[in-house]
Amino acid sequence: TISTQKRSAYKKMDITTDVELIHLMLNEFYISVDIT
Secondary structure, eight states: OHHHHHHHHHHHHHHHHHHHHHHHHHHHHHHHHHHO
């Protein structure tokens, strides 16, 4: 049970990090568009 819990926790972390990365990329994209 502990191993499965760890796996789910890592999966959740991966999902959150992916979302944060996409959010940061979108923010940078919009900033670059605003500059031009």
